[in-house]
Amino acid sequence: MSQRDKILFLLPAAAIALVVLFTVLLFAGLAMFKQAFHHDADSDITEKTALVALILNPLLNQGRLDEARHFCDHFNRDALRLSLIRVDGKVEADSAEKADLLSNHLNREEIQAAIAGAPICVTRFSESLNQWMTYHAVQLDGGNREYILRAAVSTDRTARILQKATLTAVFALLLGGALALALALYISGRVRTPLRALNHALTAITDGNLDAPIPIPRAGIVRDFATRIAEMTTLLRANLAAVMATRNEQEAILNSMEEAVLLVNRSGDALRVNRAAAALFHLADRQVFNLSRSGMPDLLPHVQEAVKTGQPFEKEYELTSPSGKTYLLIKGAIIAKGDGDCLLLTVTDLTRLRRLESFRSDFIANVSHELKTPLTCIIGAAETILEEKDLPPEQMQKLVTMLYEQSSRLNLLVQDILSLSALEHRQNTLNRKAPAVALDAVLGNAIALARENAREHGVEITLTNSVPIEIPGDSQLLEQAVGNLLSNAVKYSGSPSIEVSLSRQNGAAVVEVKDFGIGIADEHKARIFERFYRVHKERSRALGGTGLGLAIVKHVASAHQGVATLTDTPGGGCTFRLTLPIPAATTPKA
Numbered sequence: 001m002s003q004r005d006k007i008l009f010l011l012p013a014a015a016i017a018l019v020v021l022f023t024v025l026l027f028a029g030l031a032m033f034k035q036a037f038h039h040d041a042d043s044d045i046t047e048k049t050a051l052v053a054l055i056l057n058p059l060l061n062q063g064r065l066d067e068a069r070h071f072c073d074h075f076n077r078d079a080l081r082l083s084l085i086r087v088d089g090k091v092e093a094d095s096a097e098k099a100d101l102l103s104n105h106l107n108r109e110e111i112q113a114a115i116a117g118a119p120i121c122v123t124r125f126s127e128s129l130n131q132w133m134t135y136h137a138v139q140l141d142g143g144n145r146e147y148i149l150r151a152a153v154s155t156d157r158t159a160r161i162l163q164k165a166t167l168t169a170v171f172a173l174l175l176g177g178a179l180a181l182a183l184a185l186y187i188s189g190r191v192r193t194p195l196r197a198l199n200h201a202l203t204a205i206t207d208g209n210l211d212a213p214i215p216i217p218r219a220g221i222v223r224d225f226a227t228r229i230a231e232m233t234t235l236l237r238a239n240l241a242a243v244m245a246t247r248n249e250q251e252a253i254l255n256s257m258e259e260a261v262l263l264v265n266r267s268g269d270a271l272r273v274n275r276a277a278a279a280l281f282h283l284a285d286r287q288v289f290n291l292s293r294s295g296m297p298d299l300l301p302h303v304q305e306a307v308k309t310g311q312p313f314e315k316e317y318e319l320t321s322p323s324g325k326t327y328l329l330i331k332g333a334i335i336a337k338g339d340g341d342c343l344l345l346t347v348t349d350l351t352r353l354r355r356l357e358s359f360r361s362d363f364i365a366n367v368s369h370e371l372k373t374p375l376t377c378i379i380g381a382a383e384t385i386l387e388e389k390d391l392p393p394e395q396m397q398k399l400v401t402m403l404y405e406q407s408s409r410l411n412l413l414v415q416d417i418l419s420l421s422a423l424e425h426r427q428n429t430l431n432r433k434a435p436a437v438a439l440d441a442v443l444g445n446a447i448a449l450a451r452e453n454a455r456e457h458g459v460e461i462t463l464t465n466s467v468p469i470e471i472p473g474d475s476q477l478l479e480q481a482v483g484n485l486l487s488n489a490v491k492y493s494g495s496p497s498i499e500v501s502l503s504r505q506n507g508a509a510v511v512e513v514k515d516f517g518i519g520i521a522d523e524h525k526a527r528i529f530e531r532f533y534r535v536h537k538e539r540s541r542a543l544g545g546t547g548l549g550l551a552i553v554k555h556v557a558s559a560h561q562g563v564a565t566l567t568d569t570p571g572g573g574c575t576f577r578l579t580l581p582i583p584a585a586t587t588p589k590a
Helices: 003-061 065-073 109-115 156-206 222-256 277-281 299-309 351-387 393-426 439-456 477-494 537-542 549-559
Strands: 079-085 090-094 122-124 129-139 147-154 262-264 270-273 313-320 324-335 344-347 436-438 458-465 471-472 495-505 510-517 563-566 573-582
Touching: 003 065, 003 122, 003 129, 003 147, 003 156, 065 079, 065 090, 109 122, 109 129, 109 147, 129 156, 156 222, 222 277, 262 277, 270 277, 277 344, 299 313, 299 324, 299 344, 324 351, 351 393, 393 477, 436 439, 439 458, 439 477, 439 495, 439 510, 477 495, 477 510, 477 549, 477 573, 549 563
Parallel strands: 458 495
Antiparallel strands: 079 090, 079 147, 122 129, 129 147, 262 270, 262 344, 313 324, 324 344, 436 471, 495 510, 510 573, 563 573
């Protein structure tokens, strides 16, 4: 039983106990009053009987029985009833009734006690007078002790008062019990039951069910209380909904940010992280994270120093992981909280920027290097021609040929660089609204253009499979990409034959250029599509390669939302594959 139920149970119990206590005290008081009254009445009647006996004894000793009778018959009955009775029980005189009409009184208790010499007082209901009386009898000394004097006084009024008081006490007991029972029923129906229902509702709300209905009784002292709680719950729901909306909005903003955001305390424990931060540090849901496990040893001391001094900081860190190095710019800002200052860390991933910077630097260096060789040859040949006026025809022819070859190589390099630059520009503008291109026709044109060069190298190009497929795109770019793949296979694979195919696989058009030559080592495959990357640099330059052919292939595929990949050919050689998505509108139905 709960403390509240104990209190509600004790209230009617205490009321009943008080009613019983007061009733017991009333009955005890009545009993004491009755005892005291009878004691006083007995003393009074005993004294009065003795006084009357003093009067009657001389009359009886002198034989004046008639005077004794007259005295008793005419005595004031309102003050005292006197009866003169013989020892055989016959009534000689009575102040209240005629003696002849009264029965024998020998069997009366007070008469027997007087005869026995032990007078007593007796209270009983008198049928002749129809009231309660107290009797006392003594044996008279005069008349040879043949007579008994009995005196009686009325106690009817007091008895009736006591009887009414008793009835009043019983009625008070019943009324108090009824009121206590009514109080118990009221407390149970209007207080305890509504409070229990209200307690169940509040327990549900405490457990998180804010939609739990608040029972409001139609009447009673709990109604106002329940109404206020219902209003408070409604206000709480509204405030919580506003807080949750604000929190969800903040969560959406934080999770939509590309930057990682962490809220950390003085010890480096992450109190809150967004989705980008969880991905950066490989955190599972609700996983406890400390900056000591961030992989950046200097970060936690800087955070603790910033929290200590209250000064924000900004620093670049290097994070090493199995996938490579990641460059991070971390900014820390102090946020005051009730339990101490915290630091809001904003982490910007600079890896792509650093890679672009490195790529730009490498690209400039590579372009400079690629341009330097033909330019050096051209300048050297031109200077020789200018300085040597009498060159032999054979040497002159050799220098002119060098000028032509190096100029052509320089021109080819510039064209590839311009093509790559144009591709990067068009990659963002080419979309699904471009005109449809027949890929089978593109393959036919590319093969036709590459066959002459292939014959010079003793290589046979075969179209093994071709299905009609159309995709939105640029036919010239696609033809250039396929031509670059064929040119590379002819020049560098050492394969006697090249197989070309066009097929439909998983809703995409797949162009494959397969050779059976020397293949490519595994350490080169990951970088084969990079700009200016060559597997055999000297051989590539000797054959007039610029190192940009496969980079152009990769960008052409990307411009058409596709990919360029390299796999090994069973039995030796390589397979270059262009996978280009086919729009749903152009995909034939099964």
